[in-house]
Amino acid sequence: MTTITKERIELFIKNPLENGLTRGEQMELARIALASLKREQIRHEHAKWSDSTFGCVGPIGPLKHLSKEALEAAAEPDDLSEWADMQFLLWDAQRRAGISDAEITVAMEDKLKINMERQWPEPKDGEPRLHIKEPGNSPV
Incomplete structure (x- = not known):
């Protein structure tokens, strides 16, 4: 299987004649x-259905519903329908909040940098792992 990188695609976009894609890259x-x-x-079909079913509401309802679906997915992590429910609710809340995919991507890049700098406890299967707060950094 051929893999193609973001950097390879950027090179091709800048100068397609000098940086042509191989057949494998084209297929990928x-x-x-x-x-x-x-x-x-x-995503479009879900948004259309959601709007006609739930009307013009904000993101809070889908976000609250998401917590319920997350618990159901935790109880049955192999049930893909629970994962689908969570994805639909994330998309719905994001759309209803007016947040673009580009904005989410930037926020994720920023948050990943923060998380990578944090200290984390040892992994423990089935339990949430919250970052270790530094002394004096807690609001309590």
């Missing part, structure tokens, strides 16, 4: 594009 790019288009189609 087509596979990625098709998966993205399928995901966007279901």
